[in-house]
Amino acid sequence: MSTLAPSPAGRVGAAVSRTAADGPSLSYWIGFALVVGALAASPVVLPEFWQRFATEILIWGLLAMSSDLLIGYTGMVSFGHSAFFGLGMYGAATALLWAPRGGALASMWNVTPKLWAAMAAGLVAAAIVAVFVAYFSTRLRDIYFSITTLVFSQIFYVIIFTWTDVTGGENGLTFRQPPFEIPGLLSVRFSRNGLHWFVLAVVAGSYLLLRRITQSPFGMVLQSIRENEGRTRAIGYHVERYKIVSVMLSGIFAGLAGVLYALQNKFAAPDFVLFLISGEAVIFNVMGGMGTLVGPVAGAAFFLLMKEVFSRVFYEYYLIPVGVIFMLMVVFMPQGLLGFWRRQLNH
Amino acid sequence: MPFDQILVQIVNGLVNGMILALVASGLTLIFGIMDIVNFAHGDLFMLGAYMGTTVYLTTGNFWLALAGSVLGMAALGALLQVTALRPLVGRDPLTTILATFGLSLVIQNYALWQYGPVPRKLTEPVTGHFALFYVEYPWYRILIAVLSAAMIGALYLFMKYGKHGIWIRATTQDRVMAEAMGIPVPWVHTVVFAIGAAMAAASGVLFGPLVGINHAMGFDFTLKAFVVVVVGGMGNLAGSILASIFISLLESLASIWVSPAQAIIVSFVALILTLLFRPTGLFVPTPK
Numbered sequence: 001m002s003t004l005a006p007s008p009a010g011r012v013g014a015a016v017s018r019t020a021a022d023g024p025s026l027s028y029w030i031g032f033a034l035v036v037g038a039l040a041a042s043p044v045v046l047p048e049f050w051q052r053f054a055t056e057i058l059i060w061g062l063l064a065m066s067s068d069l070l071i072g073y074t075g076m077v078s079f080g081h082s083a084f085f086g087l088g089m090y091g092a093a094t095a096l097l098w099a100p101r102g103g104a105l106a107s108m109w110n111v112t113p114k115l116w117a118a119m120a121a122g123l124v125a126a127a128i129v130a131v132f133v134a135y136f137s138t139r140l141r142d143i144y145f146s147i148t149t150l151v152f153s154q155i156f157y158v159i160i161f162t163w164t165d166v167t168g169g170e171n172g173l174t175f176r177q178p179p180f181e182i183p184g185l186l187s188v189r190f191s192r193n194g195l196h197w198f199v200l201a202v203v204a205g206s207y208l209l210l211r212r213i214t215q216s217p218f219g220m221v222l223q224s225i226r227e228n229e230g231r232t233r234a235i236g237y238h239v240e241r242y243k244i245v246s247v248m249l250s251g252i253f254a255g256l257a258g259v260l261y262a263l264q265n266k267f268a269a270p271d272f273v274l275f276l277i278s279g280e281a282v283i284f285n286v287m288g289g290m291g292t293l294v295g296p297v298a299g300a301a302f303f304l305l306m307k308e309v310f311s312r313v314f315y316e317y318y319l320i321p322v323g324v325i326f327m328l329m330v331v332f333m334p335q336g337l338l339g340f341w342r343r344q345l346n347h
Numbered sequence: 348m349p350f351d352q353i354l355v356q357i358v359n360g361l362v363n364g365m366i367l368a369l370v371a372s373g374l375t376l377i378f379g380i381m382d383i384v385n386f387a388h389g390d391l392f393m394l395g396a397y398m399g400t401t402v403y404l405t406t407g408n409f410w411l412a413l414a415g416s417v418l419g420m421a422a423l424g425a426l427l428q429v430t431a432l433r434p435l436v437g438r439d440p441l442t443t444i445l446a447t448f449g450l451s452l453v454i455q456n457y458a459l460w461q462y463g464p465v466p467r468k469l470t471e472p473v474t475g476h477f478a479l480f481y482v483e484y485p486w487y488r489i490l491i492a493v494l495s496a497a498m499i500g501a502l503y504l505f506m507k508y509g510k511h512g513i514w515i516r517a518t519t520q521d522r523v524m525a526e527a528m529g530i531p532v533p534w535v536h537t538v539v540f541a542i543g544a545a546m547a548a549a550s551g552v553l554f555g556p557l558v559g560i561n562h563a564m565g566f567d568f569t570l571k572a573f574v575v576v577v578v579g580g581m582g583n584l585a586g587s588i589l590a591s592i593f594i595s596l597l598e599s600l601a602s603i604w605v606s607p608a609q610a611i612i613v614s615f616v617a618l619i620l621t622l623l624f625r626p627t628g629l630f631v632p633t634p635k
Contacts, residue, residue: 077441077444077445136619136622140622140626142440143384143444144577144622147384147573147577148618148619148622150573151573151615151618152615155612158612161608162609279452282448317460318456319452320453320457320460323449324453326452327446327449327450327453330435330446330449331435334442
């Protein structure tokens with residue numbers, strides 16, 4: 001989205017010299033610690049309803065961050081993130097419901113820590129789908145990329161919806177929440193707070209990882225693809241390969257968000273593969289500010305908060321006012337809520 | 348596989364293809380002239396159908412419902428273009444996807460709020476049937492195909508010979524030059540969006556009697572119209588009409604063997620193959 005970025009060439013160049021030299025500043029880390037600290041304290045101080053709300057914001061925030069890697073950093077608007085998110089959910093659910101009968105496999109499976117197995121399965125499922133989608137969709141640019149990703153997510157939706165034997169069709173899959181396990185050390189059931197802290201740890205870790213990715217030389221190439229694809233290719237970078245890896249990474253993080261959501265709610269349902277989820281991921285990005293990683297999380301929080309407030313006035317039609325606000329933001333505030341921090345957040 | 352079943356599905360495919368062509372030609376027109384990927388096009392189709400039911404309830408006449416819905420949606424389309432899309436002219440085409448996506452959410456939920464979740468039905472003006480092999484085929488479906496073809500034909504003639512049609516084509520070719528020649532380009536944009544919305548409304552009303560009208564039916568058509576517009580070559584009117592028929596035939600024939608829900612995948616695969624091997628579109632001459 002080249003028109004949205006401030007002074008193309010200078011920004012990328014400046015970022016390269018800065019991160020390579022000294023990494024993020026002290027004030028950045030203080031801010032990061034404060035936010036994580038506040039989020040960690042939130043389940044203790046907030047009433048029960050808002051507790052759950054905070055956990056959801058983190059999960060949807062992770063989905064938003066994953067699509068920011070594509071939208072904000074590589075300049076490709078994906079309308080197909082629901083496929084990765086949904087496959088993460090179904091991967092985790094299938095692993096938790098899987099029970100091999102007899103033999104060495106069963107005895108091995110019985111001692112496998114289920115939580116980690118479910119997360120691994122969800123990530124693998126999302127990654128496989130991401131490779132497939134990335135291979136085809138990255139050959140196309142701009143709106144063609146958007147349409148292709150949208151079509152792929154619809155294909156997976158139809159498959160999941162109609163393949164009733166494996167996916168449970170319209171009813172989806174329900175399962176018991178696995179305990180939190182560290183092999184050989186402990187195994188405890190998730191309390192509500194425990195789940196929140198677990199999600200917070202995963203999301204904060206993913207944020208740091210994504211930040212590292214976007215600030216690495218690899219991330220700089222992605223940003224230069226966003227600013228000027230032709231020139232990046234002319235310099236000698238294999239643009240298609242970078243795009244494929246970018247879609248795959250983005251898909252894996254979206255899958256992780258799906259796994260967390262499945263663990264929180266103890267089900268996987270076809271509704272979460274439907275394109276509306278992809279649309280919401282894009283909304284989070286636009287509202288919060290593309291290309292900042294933190295912005296999309298703020299966008300997710302803003303969207304969910306508006307959903308909460310407006311559904312008290314408009315009931316299930318809350319998307320009317322939210323849609324109008326979204327359109328106004330597209331027209332008048334394309335940099336989003338945290339767009340003005342873009343420079344600071346990317347140092 | 349019984350031969351007559353294939354023939355019936357071919358007729359079905361042609362009829363569905365003509366409705367889709369009417370939707371897709373509006374989308375093509377809008378994309379070709381304004382570079383706007385109208386995510387809300389299917390929702391204009393859906394809202395047009397609902398508007399038809401409103402007029403039908405008060406007047407009891409199907410043709411009045413068609414005319415009322417077309418005029419109403421043209422006015423609404425012009426209003427939407429001026430308020431929501433005109434500020435985005437000259438920005439990245441991707442921002443127009445975002446804006447029209449927001450529009451789609453608003454329209455869908457407005458329809459749900461206004462008309463409720465229970466599907467509504469329009470009564471067809473022609474109820475006769477004729478024998479087509481083993482089925483009694485309704486004349487109304489044939490009428491839809493003919494009317495759709497007539498409307499697309501009228502659009503073609505207007506674009507080719509009408510003064511304002513020539514303005515539209517000039518704007519497509521070179522926006523800056525058209526403006527320099529005194530063509531009011533911003534208003535051309537508004538009128539084109541209104542025409543697109545009106546065509547979506549017309550197809551919505553015509554399609555109404557075949558299914559229950561509900562607030563979510565637009566999305567399917569948005570998706571199908573996208574597929575068609577890309578397969579036919581973005582911004583190419585004749586290409587998207589041929590592609591509509593091609594895709595609908597594929598889906599109809601596929602639904603002999605698999606469920607209709609799965610038949611959609613066939614058209615998606617056609618889209619992906621087109622994008623990979625002939626991204627300029629199937630039904631356009633190879634660009635030099």
